[in-house]
Amino acid sequence: MCEAAAYIIRNGQEELLLEDVDLIEPEGDHLRLVSIFGEQKIVKAAIQSLNLVNHKVILVETK
Amino acid sequence: MCEAAAYIIRNGQEELLLEDVDLIEPEGDHLRLVSIFGEQKIVKAAIQSLNLVNHKVILVETK
Numbered sequence: 347m348c349e350a351a352a353y354i355i356r357n358g359q360e361e362l363l364l365e366d367v368d369l370i371e372p373e374g375d376h377l378r379l380v381s382i383f384g385e386q387k388i389v390k391a392a393i394q395s396l397n398l399v400n401h402k403v404i405l406v407e408t409k
Numbered sequence: 410m411c412e413a414a415a416y417i418i419r420n421g422q423e424e425l426l427l428e429d430v431d432l433i434e435p436e437g438d439h440l441r442l443v444s445i446f447g448e449q450k451i452v453k454a455a456i457q458s459l460n461l462v463n464h465k466v467i468l469v470e471t472k
Contacts, residue, residue, distance in 0.1 A: 348411040348461045371458040382462070393456035395434040396466065398411045399445070403459065 349382050350401040354391055360404070363387060367403060377405065412445050413464040417454055423467070426450060430466060440468065 349366040364387050369380040379387045391405040412429040427450050432443040442450045454468040 348413075348464060350411075350461055367459075368462045369458075369460050371460075393459070395432075396430075396456070396459070397432050397434075398413055398461075399431045401411060 348398075348401075350396075350398065350403045352379055352403045352405060354389060354405040354407060355394070356407055363389065363405065370403065375408070411461075411464075413459075413461065413466045415442055415466045415468060417452060417468040417470060418457070419470055426452065426468065433466065438471070 349368050351365045352363045352367045353360045354363045364379050364381055366381045366383060367379050368382045371378055373388060376388050376390050391407050394404045394406045396403050412431050414428045415426045415430045416423045417426045427442050427444055429444045430442050431445045434441055436451060439451050439453050454470050457469045458467045
């Protein structure tokens with residue numbers, strides 16, 4: 347499987363936001379994350395970086 | 410393996426930018442993409458969306 351864990355940087359700290367993420371797409375000025383289990387999160391953030399071999403996506407909060 | 414193909418939207422068209430991408434990270438106001446074979450590309454773009462099950466990353470050019 348190829349899912350990744352999504353972390354969000356808040357106040358300089360990396361926090362785990364959602365595991366087993368399959369899909370991240372824009373929804374207005376937010377991002378919608380969907381896991382392989384169908385769990386969804388919507389956050390006001392941008393995708394900062396990806397490390398697919400380490401299965402890690404880093405988001406940053408946007409204003 | 411968990412690499413993805415990176416596409417960039419230019420003039421409304423999706424173009425293949427780099428295959429087998431492992432890493433995408435900010436480099437100043439650009440993004441640096443690195444494939445599992447060590448090939449690198451630097452583009453002025455932002456990450457728009459991810460579809461990991463389909464191994465696809467979509468970037469958009471930024472001004």
